[in-house]
Amino acid sequence: MSEEIKPRILKINVLRFDPNDKNDFPHIETFEVEEADGMTLYIALNEIREHNDNSLMFDFVCRAGICGSCSMLVDGRPTLACRTLTSKLGESITLAPLPLFKLIKDLSIYSGEWMRGLNERLETWIHDKEEELNFDKLEERMEPELADEIYELDRCVECGCCVAGCGTIQMKPDFVGAVGLNKIARYHLDPRDKRDDEEYYELIGNEDGVFGCMTLLGCEDVCPKDLPLQSKIAYLRRMMIKTALKN
Amino acid sequence: MKIIYTDVLIIGGGLAGLRVATGVKERGHDAVVLTLVPPKRSHSSAAQGGMQASLANSTMGEGDNEDVHFSDTIKGSDWGADQEVARMFVHCAPKAIRELAAWGVPWSRVKKGDRTAIINAQKVTITEKEEAHGLITARDFGGTKKWRTCYTSDGTGHSMLYAMDNKAHKEKIEIHERQEAISLIVDDGRCYGAVSRNLMTGELVAYVSKATTVATGGYGRIYSVSTNAIICQGIGQAIALETGIATLGNMEAIQFHPTAIVPVGILTTEGCRGDGGLLLDKDGYRFMPDYEPDKKELASRDVVSRRMTEHIRKGKGVKSRYGDHLWLDITILGREHIEKNLREVKEICENFLGIDPAVDWIPVRPTQHYSMGGIRTKYTGESQTLKGLYSCGEAACWDMHGFNRLGGNSVSETVVAGMLIAEYISDFCDSHESSMHIHSSKIEQALAVEKAKIEKLLTNTNGEDTYVLRRRMEEIMMEKVGIFRNGKDLQEAVDELEELYKRSQNIEVHRSKSRAANPALVNAYRTQKMLKVALTVAYGALLRQESRGAHSREDFPERDDENWLKRTITSWPDANQTLPTVSYEEIPIGNMELPPGWRGYGKDLTKHHHATPGRQATVDAIKAQLEKDGADRFEIQSALMPYLEKLPKKYRGINERLGENV
Amino acid sequence: MKKKKIDKTPARLDFIQSASGLILGLFMWGHMFFVSTILLGKDVMYNVTRFFEGYYFFGESYPIIVTIVAGIVFFIFIVHAAVAIRKFPSSYKQYKIMRNHIKSFKHDDTRLWFWQVFTGFAMFFLGSVHLYIIMTNSADIGPYASADRVVSEWMWPLYILLLLAVEFHGSIGMYRLALKWGWFEGKDAKKTRDRLRSYKYAITVFFLTLGFLTLAAYIKIGIEHKDNVGERYHEQSVTVKGVQQ
Ligand SMILES: Cc1cc2nc3c(=O)[nH]c(=O)nc-3n(C[C@H](O)[C@H](O)[C@H](O)COP(=O)(O)OP(=O)(O)OC[C@H]3O[C@@H](n4cnc5c(N)ncnc54)[C@H](O)[C@@H]3O)c2cc1C
Ligand code: HEM
Ligand code: HEM
Ligand code: SF4
Ligand code: F3S
Numbered sequence A: 001m002s003e004e005i006k007p008r009i010l011k012i013n014v015l016r017f018d019p020n021d022k023n024d025f026p027h028i029e030t031f032e033v034e035e036a037d038g039m040t041l042y043i044a045l046n047e048i049r050e051h052n053d054n055s056l057m058f059d060f061v062c063r064a065g066i067c068g069s070c071s072m073l074v075d076g077r078p079t080l081a082c083r084t085l086t087s088k089l090g091e092s093i094t095l096a097p098l099p100l101f102k103l104i105k106d107l108s109i110y111s112g113e114w115m116r117g118l119n120e121r122l123e124t125w126i127h128d129k130e131e132e133l134n135f136d137k138l139e140e141r142m143e144p145e146l147a148d149e150i151y152e153l154d155r156c157v158e159c160g161c162c163v164a165g166c167g168t169i170q171m172k173p174d175f176v177g178a179v180g181l182n183k184i185a186r187y188h189l190d191p192r193d194k195r196d197d198e199e200y201y202e203l204i205g206n207e208d209g210v211f212g213c214m215t216l217l218g219c220e221d222v223c224p225k226d227l228p229l230q231s232k233i234a235y236l237r238r239m240m241i242k243t244a245l246k247n
Numbered sequence B: 001m002k003i004i005y006t007d008v009l010i011i012g013g014g015l016a017g018l019r020v021a022t023g024v025k026e027r028g029h030d031a032v033v034l035t036l037v038p039p040k041r042s043h044s045s046a047a048q049g050g051m052q053a054s055l056a057n058s059t060m061g062e063g064d065n066e067d068v069h070f071s072d073t074i075k076g077s078d079w080g081a082d083q084e085v086a087r088m089f090v091h092c093a094p095k096a097i098r099e100l101a102a103w104g105v106p107w108s109r110v111k112k113g114d115r116t117a118i119i120n121a122q123k124v125t126i127t128e129k130e131e132a133h134g135l136i137t138a139r140d141f142g143g144t145k146k147w148r149t150c151y152t153s154d155g156t157g158h159s160m161l162y163a164m165d166n167k168a169h170k171e172k173i174e175i176h177e178r179q180e181a182i183s184l185i186v187d188d189g190r191c192y193g194a195v196s197r198n199l200m201t202g203e204l205v206a207y208v209s210k211a212t213t214v215a216t217g218g219y220g221r222i223y224s225v226s227t228n229a230i231i232c233q234g235i236g237q238a239i240a241l242e243t244g245i246a247t248l249g250n251m252e253a254i255q256f257h258p259t260a261i262v263p264v265g266i267l268t269t270e271g272c273r274g275d276g277g278l279l280l281d282k283d284g285y286r287f288m289p290d291y292e293p294d295k296k297e298l299a300s301r302d303v304v305s306r307r308m309t310e311h312i313r314k315g316k317g318v319k320s321r322y323g324d325h326l327w328l329d330i331t332i333l334g335r336e337h338i339e340k341n342l343r344e345v346k347e348i349c350e351n352f353l354g355i356d357p358a359v360d361w362i363p364v365r366p367t368q369h370y371s372m373g374g375i376r377t378k379y380t381g382e383s384q385t386l387k388g389l390y391s392c393g394e395a396a397c398w399d400m401h402g403f404n405r406l407g408g409n410s411v412s413e414t415v416v417a418g419m420l421i422a423e424y425i426s427d428f429c430d431s432h433e434s435s436m437h438i439h440s441s442k443i444e445q446a447l448a449v450e451k452a453k454i455e456k457l458l459t460n461t462n463g464e465d466t467y468v469l470r471r472r473m474e475e476i477m478m479e480k481v482g483i484f485r486n487g488k489d490l491q492e493a494v495d496e497l498e499e500l501y502k503r504s505q506n507i508e509v510h511r512s513k514s515r516a517a518n519p520a521l522v523n524a525y526r527t528q529k530m531l532k533v534a535l536t537v538a539y540g541a542l543l544r545q546e547s548r549g550a551h552s553r554e555d556f557p558e559r560d561d562e563n564w565l566k567r568t569i570t571s572w573p574d575a576n577q578t579l580p581t582v583s584y585e586e587i588p589i590g591n592m593e594l595p596p597g598w599r600g601y602g603k604d605l606t607k608h609h610h611a612t613p614g615r616q617a618t619v620d621a622i623k624a625q626l627e628k629d630g631a632d633r634f635e636i637q638s639a640l641m642p643y644l645e646k647l648p649k650k651y652r653g654i655n656e657r658l659g660e661n662v
Numbered sequence C: 001m002k003k004k005k006i007d008k009t010p011a012r013l014d015f016i017q018s019a020s021g022l023i024l025g026l027f028m029w030g031h032m033f034f035v036s037t038i039l040l041g042k043d044v045m046y047n048v049t050r051f052f053e054g055y056y057f058f059g060e061s062y063p064i065i066v067t068i069v070a071g072i073v074f075f076i077f078i079v080h081a082a083v084a085i086r087k088f089p090s091s092y093k094q095y096k097i098m099r100n101h102i103k104s105f106k107h108d109d110t111r112l113w114f115w116q117v118f119t120g121f122a123m124f125f126l127g128s129v130h131l132y133i134i135m136t137n138s139a140d141i142g143p144y145a146s147a148d149r150v151v152s153e154w155m156w157p158l159y160i161l162l163l164l165a166v167e168f169h170g171s172i173g174m175y176r177l178a179l180k181w182g183w184f185e186g187k188d189a190k191k192t193r194d195r196l197r198s199y200k201y202a203i204t205v206f207f208l209t210l211g212f213l214t215l216a217a218y219i220k221i222g223i224e225h226k227d228n229v230g231e232r233y234h235e236q237s238v239t240v241k242g243v244q245q
C-alpha cells in the first residue's frame, strides 16, 4: 500500500517594486506553487511568471550556477537562486533583491553597472609593460601550481553575494568589498601584472580598501564559489602593512 | 528620440563580440557594444571544457600542428565546412590563445615528469617533457587526433570571458548593457546599425554606425531542453533575417551534446569523457565500444549522441519520470581528480541532482547544444548580401564547422574570428566605402516601426497567449526536429510551426502592460522572432534529403555529396511570407585541400560526388611531387589551397612550437 | 616615472588598533589571573599585590609602580579606543542599516562584531572609571582594601558590567584578530576558523566563571569586613618562606 506523498504547496513571498511606476511602493506578494521533484527557485519563479503573474521580473541567464546573474536574498541570505533546491527550504520562502545594487524591478538588480565601476576603480586587468608582443612565439611559461592558484581566485562570478552579505559595505558604500579585494589578490599573484606593491597600496591601502574590512566574514560564508576570501583579505592586509612599513 | 552614433556597433558582449570590439578600438575606431546582460554573464562563460589550438606542448599532443587540426575540423564538419576559412582558423588559433595568455587567462600548464591519466578505462602514466614545463597544456576532446584542447581547470570560458571583458575595460570600450537590438537599420542595401530597446526603461534607441556586427550567439532555446543559457534565443539571426536582405546559412545544423544531466539539461563537460569517464546503460554495461570500437566514448559529439539515442531505443535506457536516460560514470577518475579538474561538474551534481559524482553515476542524455548555422558571411565576416553587416561567433555561419563542430572549436572560433573580423571591419571603416549616406528620417522611421510593433503587442485585444505558442514551438522542435529526423515529422513540424508563426502575429501581452521593464513584453516579441528562426531550422531540415554531420535523416541515412554538398541558405525577403525562402550555395570541390572522404564512424554510407576522385587524384599528385622535391608542409599546403593572402598581414606569421620553428 | 608617496596612515592606524587590542587582551588575561588569586586565599593575593608593588625587588612596597603601570595601560586603552572608534557606525542611519542587516541576515560573525562594538562603547565609561580609581588609589589594593572597594564603595555593580563587557569584548577581539591577520590559518582556513571559534567560546566561559567567582570572593570578604573598612591586611604568618634569605 504505497502512500502517495502529497507535494508541498510552497508559499513564495516576493518583495516587489517597480521603480518605473510612480504609484508603486515596495510590498510583499505571496504566490503558491506546488513543489515538484528537483525543483529549484529558477523553476519555481518561472512557473509563477507563466501561470500567476507575467510581470514578475527576475534575472536568470545560465540557470546552472555559472554566470552569477541570479543572486538574491533567499530568506535573508544572499545566494544564487538557480541552484537553490526548494527542498532545502521551508514551506514559506521569502525572496528579495540584493540590497545596495540599483533596483531594476522586483528581484532584478543592476549589478553589472556596479561591478564595472569596481573593475574600473581597481583596474582589474593585466598591467603589462607597453611592449609589442609577438604571438607567433611560444607563450611565456608559468609554474603549473601558480596557474592553478590564480584560477582559484579567478573563479569569482561577480554575483555580488559577498557584497550583500557584508555589513561594512552596507554602512559604507565606498568600501570595495570582498569581491574587489579578491580581484586585487588575484592580480597581485599574477606575474604577468607588473604593478608593484606601492601601486597596489594606492588602490586598496586605505579605509575604503583592505583597512576598511572589519572581518565580518559574511562574504566568506555566502560566496557561492567558495572563494578563500578570508585568507586572501588577511593576506592583503599583511602585505599592505609590510609595504607601508618598508617605505 | 535617442540616436547614438559610432563607428562600429557590436551586438553581443560574449567572447566574439568583445574580441571584435577590442580589435577595432585598437585600430582607432570607436566601438559600442550592446548586450542583454553584463558581458561577463554571456553564455561564453559556460564553456567548461576548453579551447582548441595546436600548441603541441603536452606529450599527448606531440606532433600536432595546423595540418592535423585542419583535417580534424574538416572531417568533423562532414566536409560541410569552408576549407579556406578552416585553414585561416587553425592558423590563427595558436596566436589567439597566446594573446589570451598575455591578457590574463590562467591556462593550465604542463608539469614536467610523470602523471597518471585514465585513457580508455585504463590507468596510464604520461611523462611530460622537461622542455615543455610551464607551457600551456591540453586535454583530450572528442573527434581529435591529438590532445589539443587547452583549458583552465574547468572554467575555460569563464576565464577567457573575464580576461576579454577586463581587456575591454582597459581599452575603455563603451558597453551598453541591458540593451536589446530588436531590428537592424537598413537603407539602400546597406546596414547602418540597429534599433535597440533598453530593457530597464523600455526606451528605444537608434545606434547608427558604419559597420554593424552581430555576435549574439546561438539559438538553442527554440528547443525545450537545451544546454544553452536562456538568452540564447536567436534574436541576432532573426533580426538579420528580418532585413529581408541578409541570409542565414545551414540553420538545420544543430548539435546535440551527449551528456547533459536529466532533467534540467545542464551540461557536464566533454572533459568528463576526455579525462576517462564512461557511458553506461541500465545494466551498467559500457556500450560505446560496441558501436565505435575505435574512438568509443570520444567519437565526435553527433556520433555519440546518435549512438546513445539508438541504444536507448533498444530499450537499454534507464527509466525515469522525465524519460529514459543513460549513465555517465566518472567515479573511476577518483575524488582528487574530480575535485580539482572537474569541480564545476561536481558542483552541478551536488546542487542540481543532490549526488556526489565521485561515488554516484550521473544521469545523462543527449540535449540540444550548439548552433552551427547562423548569419551567412564571407571569410571577412561580412554578410554575403547585406553590406555593412558583419557577424561572428556562434551567431555566424562563417563556416568552419560545416554540419558538426568539434568540441573546443567553438570558443576558439569566437576569439579567432573576432580577431580577424575586427581587422576586416577596420579596413572597411578606413576606406571611402564606409562613409554614411543615411538620412535621419530613415532612422526615425526605423524607430517608429519598432515603437508601433510594441504598442500593438500591448494594446491588442483578444490576442494569442505568448506562452502557449512558445511552449508548443519548443516541443515541436524537440520532438520532430531533434537528433534523428524524418520527412513525415519534419513536414508536420514545418506545417505546425507555420501555423504558430501566423498566430504569433496576433499576440497580446496579457495583464502586464508596462512599457518599461516588462518580461511579458520581451517574451512576446522574442517569441515572434524565435518562430521565424525555428522555421528556418525545420524547413531547411525538411528539404535536406541526406544525412550529414549532426543532421541525421532516418529516411536518407547516407551522406549525398552528389546532390547535397552545399549550404542551405535561408532568407525572408517579404515580411508577409510565412515560410522562409530557401536556396543553396555550392561547396566547390575543385579547390579543396581535403577532398570529401569518410569520417570514419560506423559504416561508410557516403554517396560521393563525381568530382571527388578527380580532385583527390590532383591533391595526391601535387603532394607526391612536392614531397619528392623535399618541400615542407607549408609549401605543400600552399600549393593545394593557398589562403594566407586572405589573412590580415599581422596574422600571417608562422607559429612556433617546441621542436618546430623555435 | 616618479612614484607618488603612499599615505601610510591607514596602515598605521590599523596596526595600532590591532596591536593595542592585542596588548590589552593579553593584559586582561593576566589581570584576571592576578585578581583571582584571592580565590587561593588572602595571603596569596596579598603577596601578589606586594610583588607588583616591587616588594620582592626592593624589600619595600612602592604603589607608585602600580600607578605607572596603570597609567600606561590607561594610555593604551585610550589609544585603542580612539583608533577603534573609527569602526563605530558614524550616524544613526548607518547604525540602523547595520541593525537591519543583522536582523535579516542572521550571521554569527557579524553579530559578534556588533557585540564587540557595543561592549567597547560601554567600556568607554566603565573601564575609564576603574582605571582612574586604580591609578589614583594604587596603594589601596589588597585583600581588604579591594574587597572594601567592591562592597563598601559600591564598585560591585560596575564590576559586574565591566566584567561582562571586557570578557566578551576581549575574547571576541582575540578571535577576530586571528582571522583578520590570518594567524594559525594552516591549510584549511575554514576548519581553523571553526576551531578558533570554539576556543573563543571556551575562553569567554572560563574567564566569566573565574571573574564571577573572584567577584563573589571579594564581596564575601567585603561584607565580612564591612565594619572595619579602611583596615589594611597583614599576613598571619610572619615569615614568608623563600623570601627571608
Ligand atoms: C554548456 C556549454 C558548454 C560549452 N563548452 C564549450 C567548450 O568547452 N568549448 C568550446 O569551444 N565551446 C563550448 N561551448 C560553445 C561556446 O560556449 C559558445 O559557442 C560560444 O561561447 C559562443 O560565444 P559568442 O560570443 O558567439 O556568443 P555568446 O557568448 O552567447 O554571447 C552572446 C552575446 O550576445 C548578447 N545578445 C544576444 N542577443 C542580443 C540582442 N538581441 N541584443 C543585444 N545583445 C544580444 C548577449 O547578451 C551576449 O552578450 C559550450 C556551450 C555550452 C552551451
Ligand atoms: C574604551 C574601550 C574600548 C573600546 C571603545 C573598544 C572598541 C573596540 C572596537 C570598536 C573594536 C573593533 C574594531 C574593528 O572591528 O576593527 C575593538 C577591537 C578590539 N578590542 Fe577593543 N575597545 C575597548 C577596550 C578594549 C579592551 C579593554 C580590550 C582588551 C581586552 C580590547 C581588546 C580588543 C581587541 C583584541 C580587539 C581586536 C582588534 C582588531 O580587530 O584590530 N578592547 N575594540
Ligand atoms: C594596570 C591596570 C589595572 C590594575 C592595576 C587593575 C587592578 C584591579 C584590581 C586590584 C582589581 C580588584 C578589585 C579592586 O581592587 O577594585 C581589579 C578588578 C577588575 N578590573 Fe582591573 N585593573 C587594571 C586594569 C583594568 C582594565 C583595563 C580593565 C578592563 C577594561 C579592568 C577590569 C577589571 C574588572 C572587570 C575587575 C573585576 C574583576 C572581578 O572581580 O572579577 N581592569 N582590577
Ligand atoms: S567573491 Fe564570491 S560572492 Fe563575491 S562576487 Fe565573487 S563569487 Fe560572488
Ligand atoms: S563581510 Fe565585509 S567586512 Fe570584510 S571580511 Fe567580508 S568584506
Ligand code: FES
Residues within 6 Å of the ligand: A059, A060, A061, A062, A063, A064, A065, A066, A067, A068, A069, A070, A071, A080, A081, A082, A083
Ligand atoms: S542563472 Fe547563472 S548563476 Fe544562476
